Amino acid sequence: MAIYDTFKTRTAQALPTLTATEIRRIQRFGNVVCYRDGERLFDAGLSTFGMLVVLKGSLRISRHDGLGNTSVITEHHAGEFAGEISQLSGAPTLVNGDAVGDLEVLTLTTEALRALLVADAELGERIVRAFILRRVEQIDNKEGGLVLVAPPGHARLHALQGWLTSNGLPHRVLDPDSDQQARALTERYQPEAHDWPLAVCPNGDVKKNPSSVELGRCLGTLPELIPDHIWDVIVVGAGPAGLATAVYAASEGLSVLVLETRAYGGQAAASARIENYLGFPTGISGGALAGRAFVQSQKFGVKMAIPAPAGRLLCDTYPLQVEMCGSLTLLQGRTVVLSCGARYRRPSLANLRQFEGKGLYYWASPLEAGLCASEEVILVGGGNSAGQAAVYLSGHAAKVHILIRKDSLASTMSSYLIERIAATPNIELHVESEIVALEGCDEEGLQQVRVRDNRSGLETDYDICRVFLFIGADPNTGWLSECGVEVDDKGFILTGFDVPGAASTSRAALETSVPGVFAIGDVRANSTKRVAAAVGEGAAVVSQIHGFLANAAREC
Numbered sequence: 001m002a003i004y005d006t007f008k009t010r011t012a013q014a015l016p017t018l019t020a021t022e023i024r025r026i027q028r029f030g031n032v033v034c035y036r037d038g039e040r041l042f043d044a045g046l047s048t049f050g051m052l053v054v055l056k057g058s059l060r061i062s063r064h065d066g067l068g069n070t071s072v073i074t075e076h077h078a079g080e081f082a083g084e085i086s087q088l089s090g091a092p093t094l095v096n097g098d099a100v101g102d103l104e105v106l107t108l109t110t111e112a113l114r115a116l117l118v119a120d121a122e123l124g125e126r127i128v129r130a131f132i133l134r135r136v137e138q139i140d141n142k143e144g145g146l147v148l149v150a151p152p153g154h155a156r157l158h159a160l161q162g163w164l165t166s167n168g169l170p171h172r173v174l175d176p177d178s179d180q181q182a183r184a185l186t187e188r189y190q191p192e193a194h195d196w197p198l199a200v201c202p203n204g205d206v207k208k209n210p211s212s213v214e215l216g217r218c219l220g221t222l223p224e225l226i227p228d229h230i231w232d233v234i235v236v237g238a239g240p241a242g243l244a245t246a247v248y249a250a251s252e253g254l255s256v257l258v259l260e261t262r263a264y265g266g267q268a269a270a271s272a273r274i275e276n277y278l279g280f281p282t283g284i285s286g287g288a289l290a291g292r293a294f295v296q297s298q299k300f301g302v303k304m305a306i307p308a309p310a311g312r313l314l315c316d317t318y319p320l321q322v323e324m325c326g327s328l329t330l331l332q333g334r335t336v337v338l339s340c341g342a343r344y345r346r347p348s349l350a351n352l353r354q355f356e357g358k359g360l361y362y363w364a365s366p367l368e369a370g371l372c373a374s375e376e377v378i379l380v381g382g383g384n385s386a387g388q389a390a391v392y393l394s395g396h397a398a399k400v401h402i403l404i405r406k407d408s409l410a411s412t413m414s415s416y417l418i419e420r421i422a423a424t425p426n427i428e429l430h431v432e433s434e435i436v437a438l439e440g441c442d443e444e445g446l447q448q449v450r451v452r453d454n455r456s457g458l459e460t461d462y463d464i465c466r467v468f469l470f471i472g473a474d475p476n477t478g479w480l481s482e483c484g485v486e487v488d489d490k491g492f493i494l495t496g497f498d499v500p501g502a503a504s505t506s507r508a509a510l511e512t513s514v515p516g517v518f519a520i521g522d523v524r525a526n527s528t529k530r531v532a533a534a535v536g537e538g539a540a541v542v543s544q545i546h547g548f549l550a551n552a553a554r555e556c
Contacts, residue, residue: 014133016126017079018053023106025123026053029116030108041082041097041105044144045202045218048090050113051083051127052076057103062096063144065172066200067181071143075100081127084134085168087113088298091220094138094145094170094202117299124299132295138170145170146219149182150197153445155357156209157197158367162357163212165367166263167306168291169219212262212307221306227330230319231257231303233545234333236310237476239266240531241521242339243293244538250300252542257331258302259322261309265290266341267473268531270363271385272392275416277532287365289531310340313483315514325479334552335545338480338493338512338519339538342473347380351438359446359465360438364389369396372466376401378449380435381470382409387417389470390427399426401462403433403451435467475523486513492525508544510537516548 018026032055035041042049044064052059059076063069073095076082086093090110108116117124138144146164150157152175164171174182185206191198195208201218216222233249235242238260250256263269271286297304311325319332344362346352352360361368364379369392377397379390382404394400402421408431409418421427430451436459437450446465452458475491486494495518496502496509510518520537522529527537 010133013126013129014137015074015076015080016130017077018081018123019079022123023053023055023079025120026108026116027106029112029119030106033105033107035099035103035105037099037101037103039099039103041099041103042093042095043203044094044096045092045204047093048087048110048220049083049093050087050108050110051081051116052097052108053081053106054078055104055106058100059103059105060098060100062098063094063138063141064096064202065144065147066202066204066206067147067185068204069143069181070096073137081130083113083127084131084138085295085298086135086220088128088131088295089220089304090223092202111301114299114301128295128299135168135170139168142170142172145172145202146215147171147200148173148197149176149179149185149200151175151177153358154196155445158357160197160199160210160212160215161367162363162365163215163263163307165365166265166269166287167221168294169221216305216307221304222308223303223305225257225303225305225308225324225329225331227332229332231255231331231333232549233257233335233337234259234320234322234331235337235339236313236322237261237266237339237341237521237523238264238294238304238306239339239341239521239534240268240290240293241534241538242266242337243290243297244535245337245339245520245541246297246302246304246538247293247300248539248542249545250297250302252546254542254545256297256302257333258297258304259308259310259324259331260304260306262307264294264304264306267344267363267385268534270365270389271531272364272388274388274531276414276530286531311479313480313485313517315483315485315517318516320516335516335518335548337541337545338485338517338523339521339534340476341522343476344469345472345474347435347469347471349435349438354442355438355440355446355467358442359440360467360469362469364393364468368466368468369393372397374398375466376462376464377466377468378403378435378451378462378464379468379470380404381468381472382406382412383470383472384414384417386470387413387421389468391417391420391424393468394424394427397426397466399428401451401464402427402429403435404429404431405434405454407431438467440465473522477523483514483517485517485519488525490525492527493519493523494525495519498525508547510541510544511548516552518544 232254275283309325314321440447
């Protein structure tokens with residue numbers, strides 16, 4: 001029987017055994033169910049449950065993917081429990097569970113599991129830690145979960161891998177030229193050029209060149225949302241600010257729906273290391289910080305929908321309504337919190353989009369870092385995110401060329417990052433420089449980059465096929481026009497006393513020009529563009545939401 005690395009090195013945390021006393025504390029949250037030898041308790045990609053505590057017998061847990069590959073992970077014996085992160089959100093499980101001998105288990109629903117985690121902090125900590133370690137093991141071992149099939153280097157493959165990785169979803173990639181199962185799948189479905197990649201969901205469904213919405217449906221990150229339900233809070237955007245609002249609001253008893261376009265954590269999740277966030281003296285990656293906040297939100301019952309871009313905000317009725325992009329679905333909320341951040345800024349290059357995902361990237365995750373091993377790369381940008389990315393990439397690439405239009409980094413980057421860049425031998429800073437041309441082809445991707453030194457006018461060609469753009473972002477507020485939310489001349493949302501005529505109203509500090517609509521984080525005018533500031537605003541807005549809801553109740 002295979003016991004994976006995390007289970008070998010951290011058995012007590014990943015596979016804890018509960019005492020009889022602890023099981024008695026759990027019993028009031030569940031029901032006892034019996035199964036016969038060989039009976040299936042749950043199926044990968046199909047079944048949902050909260051947690052199962054083994055009382056008698058054994059429960060075999062097996063990895064399973066849509067191609068029929070199965071491998072035993074472990075067997076839970078008396079006192080052990082089954083479950084991982086999927087169970088906190090009510091998403092389908094990614095493993096199979098079978099009875100070994102006569103089996104007796106204490107069964108908890110998703111709602112009962114959350115109630116247990118909140119009611120019993122000590123047990124809750126152990127259970128959540130085990131769930132996290134089990135998901136880490138699923139990701140690291142690349143067995144089970146979603147299967148992607150495509151030729152190596154396909155641009156769409158990179159985009160889907162990026163989405164899956166950013167959302168902490170286990171998956172693996174198969175090459176049809178070298179893998180027998182992948183070859184058989186392509187022979188069966190005969191994909192055309194526009195059909196790549198093929199995606200095999202855990203339940204066996206096969207999709208051709210799926211959108212992230214389709215993957216969200218098959219993996220449970222995009223649940224069915226009921227238009228008739230009225231949420232206390234709809235949060236648009238799951239960056240640090242939005243996640244903070246979700247955690248604090250849900251922990252205080254409010255019903256919370258979070259709509260996120262791409263992945264939880266927003267742009268902050270792409271930071272390789274955040275070293276000035278309070279409480280983390282050695283730093284923490286943006287992905288790790290976002291992952292912890294996501295699990296925390298699930299613990300308190302936040303409904304998270306990814307990918308779920310908001311298309312319109314309608315404010316002429318109450319409750320407020322958010323229309324989903326690409327559909328006529330209207331979601332209702334007593335309050336709406338806008339933490340929709342910004343969209344990546346793109347330089348004015350004619351063929352830019354041709355190379356997106358095929359040599360040109362807007363973040364630097366381990367996925368991208370693995371592509372540029374021992375290569376020279378170019379990184380454009382002079383802010384903190386650019387500095388963190390450059391330092392991170394320097395540990396993988398042969399050389400990192402940083403291009404900035406200014407004559408130094410002093411006005412845009414923290415001093416500790418400037419010092420670190422200067423001390424890193426394989427980072428070269430090019431001041432007053434910019435990219436003026438990209439060369440390559442659809443098949444091979446980016447091949448060459450032309451850079452101009454604006455001081456001398458000299459243009460130089462670099463045989464570089466990886467470019468990282470960190471040139472800032474524009475506020476994501478275009479979709480708010482029909483609601484009348486007032487913005488400044490740059491498109492950032494005005495709140496509190498910054499709203500014209502605010503002195504004559506009782507508007508809260510983070511409330512927009514529309515009652516019940518709040519704005520936090522980077523999208524808010526005059527906000528401090530730092531992760532800690534965004535988290536602070538996300539927490540602070542919850543008390544203002546309570547105040548608004550209390551006034552609304554009195555008026556009714």
